[in-house]
Amino acid sequence: MHEYSIACRLIEAVESGLDERGVAAPVGRVEVLVGELSGVVPEALELAFEAAKTETRLAGAELALTIEPLVLWCESCRREWHAAEPFLICDECGGTQVEIRSGRGLSVTGVDVEDEQRP
Amino acid sequence: MRIDLSRDVLAGNDSTAEANQRALADAGVLCVGLLSSPGAGKTTLLEATADAWGDASRLAVIVGDVATEADADRLRDKGIPSIQINTQHHGATCHLTAESVTVALAQLDLDSTDLLFVENVGNLVCPVGFRLGEHRRVVLISVAEGADKPIKYPKAILETDLALVTKTDLAPYVDVSLESLTHSIRQVKPNAEILGLSTKTGDGMAEWVSWLRELKAGSVA
Ligand SMILES: Nc1nc2c(ncn2[C@@H]2O[C@H](COP(=O)(O)OP(=O)(O)OP(=O)(O)O)[C@@H](O)[C@H]2O)c(=O)[nH]1
Ligand SMILES: [Mg+2]
Ligand SMILES: [Zn+2]
Numbered sequence: 517m518h519e520y521s522i523a524c525r526l527i528e529a530v531e532s533g534l535d536e537r538g539v540a541a542p543v544g545r546v547e548v549l550v551g552e553l554s555g556v557v558p559e560a561l562e563l564a565f566e567a568a569k570t571e572t573r574l575a576g577a578e579l580a581l582t583i584e585p586l587v588l589w590c591e592s593c594r595r596e597w598h599a600a601e602p603f604l605i606c607d608e609c610g611g612t613q614v615e616i617r618s619g620r621g622l623s624v625t626g627v628d629v630e631d632e633q634r635p
Numbered sequence: 636m637r638i639d640l641s642r643d644v645l646a647g648n649d650s651t652a653e654a655n656q657r658a659l660a661d662a663g664v665l666c667v668g669l670l671s672s673p674g675a676g677k678t679t680l681l682e683a684t685a686d687a688w689g690d691a692s693r694l695a696v697i698v699g700d701v702a703t704e705a706d707a708d709r710l711r712d713k714g715i716p717s718i719q720i721n722t723q724h725h726g727a728t729c730h731l732t733a734e735s736v737t738v739a740l741a742q743l744d745l746d747s748t749d750l751l752f753v754e755n756v757g758n759l760v761c762p763v764g765f766r767l768g769e770h771r772r773v774v775l776i777s778v779a780e781g782a783d784k785p786i787k788y789p790k791a792i793l794e795t796d797l798a799l800v801t802k803t804d805l806a807p808y809v810d811v812s813l814e815s816l817t818h819s820i821r822q823v824k825p826n827a828e829i830l831g832l833s834t835k836t837g838d839g840m841a842e843w844v845s846w847l848r849e850l851k852a853g854s855v856a
Contacts, residue, residue: 517728518761528645533640548644555764555790602789603823612825616793622764624642631636 522556522622523564527574529624534573543577545628552586553619562617586619592593648765648842651733655740655768661746664695665851666753668769669789672784675775676801676834678706680843681752683834684802685713687844692716693747697739698754699731706754718742721755730762731755750851759788771850777802782815785823797830797846804833 530546550556558581565579589596590606591613599607604614639654659666669677678698684794685691691714698706699720718739724729725735736753743751753769755762774795776784779802785792792798800816813831820827830846831838 518764521730521732522644525647528647529642529644530640533642537638539638553790555760561637601786602793603786604793605822605825622644624640624644626636626637626639626641 519556519560519564523561523568526561526565526624527568527572530574530627531572533624534627534629539629540573541629541631543574543627543629545580546574546577547580547582547596547626548572549582549584549621549623549625551584551619551621553616554584554622556622558583582625584619584621587617589615591615591619645764648733652766652768655733655736656770658740658844659745659751659768660770662748662799663744664748665847666751666769666771666849667850668755668767668772669775669776670755670759670762670772670795671757671777671801672759672780673782675757675777677754677757677775678709679834680775680799680801680832681710681715681754682713683837683840684752684844684847685710685715687840688750688847691793693749695743695745695748695751696754697721697731697743697751699735699756701728701756706817716743729756729758729760730765731767732765733767733813736767743825750847759791760776763790773797773799775799775801776814776816776820778806778807778811778813780811781809782811782819785816785819789823792820792827797828798833799843800829802833802835803831803838804835 545619550558562579569575585598587596588599590611592609594615606614671677694715696710696715696717699722701723702721704719707717710717720735720739733794772795794833798820800813803813806812817829832841832843
């Protein structure tokens, strides 16, 4: 269950990103891109985030997860496809010049913060 | 208000890992990481490597376990300077982090080290995404785990540089062979580099040690 340590790093990433921008307001929503090959189980990350966020400025935040599909590319067929498993063999020509185009990612893409200058 | 924030969640770990790797290369230390499920034979392999290497004091090990000094004690008995990391004190029990390796590195005498092994916590899932600063990563799969493990844990195959099939002496008892495991590893990564060995009989040890020596002689560190 490494999702708890992932959730802690996610919170740190948001905090440092906001610090750099001088934003101090509480966070309401965090957009996260989770690759199918990131090794992170979305449900487990959501649970872990609930536990990790308390007593941080993300305490009131919710995660908005987007799944990044696992896309493989065959150099011989010059074709990409959404693969169920990360097996580096082309499902059409059987070729092995196959690379992972996307699906490894695990990143924060944006956050919603409460407006700071409220009347 | 929406703020655009493009941040890799593991960027902090990755940059610490890169710093570890550079520090090791600068000190002329080759760093090899070992990943496997619990009990695949990581520590036993390091004990056997100490015997085969010649001068065990030129090796070093950083070893992660949830609890106990047991593995570091076994390795020190073999004359290898070893640092134990107990992950229960580092927030994340199921894998090492680059930061915990940085702390351990400070306790080693890198100038008198040629080759550093980092034995991760036994787990084929969680450690895979956490780079530590290794120049090469090796995954161990023992025949006793069954031939299907590589396809069930493909990321462990994809993100490592060598697959070591261990405990080949047990093959006749578990209906799994080096060949069947090789087949399953190549289902994930057709051009995977694979070696088989048994520390019990010594089969394959020479190939493993020459893999290490070639790496050491090469330009990596
Ligand atoms: N038959 C046989 N047994 C082995 C071999 N290598 C290791 N073992 C046995 O496997 C068991 C586990 O070995 P370890 O080296 O402690 O495994 P490990 O991967 O370091 O285990 P953790 O650090 O707890 O994950 C021990 O009882 C070893 O004696 C081998 O080549 N053949
Ligand atoms: Mg061990
Ligand atoms: Zn193809």
